[in-house]
Amino acid sequence: MTPEPFNKYDLGGAYHWKWYLVNYDDYRDFSNSLVDLMTAPGRLLDVGCGDGLISYLYFRSGFDVVGLDTSNTAIQLSKFVCNLALQKSMGSAISSVKNTHFTAGDRDKLIERFESGGLQFFNQSIYELSEINKFDYAICSEVIEHVEYPERLLENVNRAIRKFAIITTPNGLQSDGSIDEPGKYDFHSWSPATFAQLLDGYNFEFLDLRPGTISIKLNKS
Numbered sequence: 159m160t161p162e163p164f165n166k167y168d169l170g171g172a173y174h175w176k177w178y179l180v181n182y183d184d185y186r187d188f189s190n191s192l193v194d195l196m197t198a199p200g201r202l203l204d205v206g207c208g209d210g211l212i213s214y215l216y217f218r219s220g221f222d223v224v225g226l227d228t229s230n231t232a233i234q235l236s237k238f239v240c241n242l243a244l245q246k247s248m249g250s251a252i253s254s255v256k257n258t259h260f261t262a263g264d265r266d267k268l269i270e271r272f273e274s275g276g277l278q279f280f281n282q283s284i285y286e287l288s289e290i291n292k293f294d295y296a297i298c299s300e301v302i303e304h305v306e307y308p309e310r311l312l313e314n315v316n317r318a319i320r321k322f323a324i325i326t327t328p329n330g331l332q333s334d335g336s337i338d339e340p341g342k343y344d345f346h347s348w349s350p351a352t353f354a355q356l357l358d359g360y361n362f363e364f365l366d367l368r369p370g371t372i373s374i375k376l377n378k379s
Contacts, residue, residue: 164304164343167231172209172239188368192297193219195324195365195375200294203318205284205311206301210236214243216297217277218268225279226287236279244269287314296323300371303327303344308356316360316379323376326367327353348372 177185189212199220204213207225209232217223227233296315302308302325315323330338330347340347353372365373
């Protein structure tokens with residue numbers, strides 16, 4: 159069955175920011191754990207960046223970030239909300255990322271980095287990405303299930319990175335051993351075993367980040 163068009167940002171606005179600021183379903187803890195996996199800042203690609211929350215967390219932690227999303231609404235939200243977050247410093251909630259390299263007093267430095275291209279967003283598909291070895295890292299969180307051709311996503315991400323990527327997706331494995339049907343916005347649903355089959359031929363390892371989520375570290379191959 160063809161999924162419905164992904165219109166969550168048209169309907170709900172910057173909902174990841176809302177989840178983060180109230181720590182909905184431990185979302186803040188999960189988001190911070192993604193940043194903590196990469197202790198050495200570098201150039202990072204955020205595939206399916208959505209409203210820019212994850213991109214912003216990495217940026218505040220010293221990374222130069224490029225976010226891609228096929229939703230123009232999401233890209234416009236990313237630019238607007240990240241700029242607003244920089245102006246207001248977002249208080250202690252954003253500063254709770256463990257390896258944050260900046261404090262609220264460094265707002266001017268953050269804004270200077272932002273204005274010089276340290277955090278950029280583009281309305282573009284990962285399928286269109288042609289860069290080779292241009293990024294140290296990539297993050298693709300709760301995105302791969304929404305794309306029709308996940309094999310192409312993996313190929314382009316692997317080609318773009320120099321070190322590794324973090325990829326997460328909902329765990330569709332049910333208690334009876336069956337795999338849940340894809341959600342209304344999803345093309346795919348995987349169990350850890352079937353996701354490993356998708357990644358056959360890649361150098362990857364499973365990570366234990368959050369119950370109900372499949373998380374892997376995809377090393378450059």
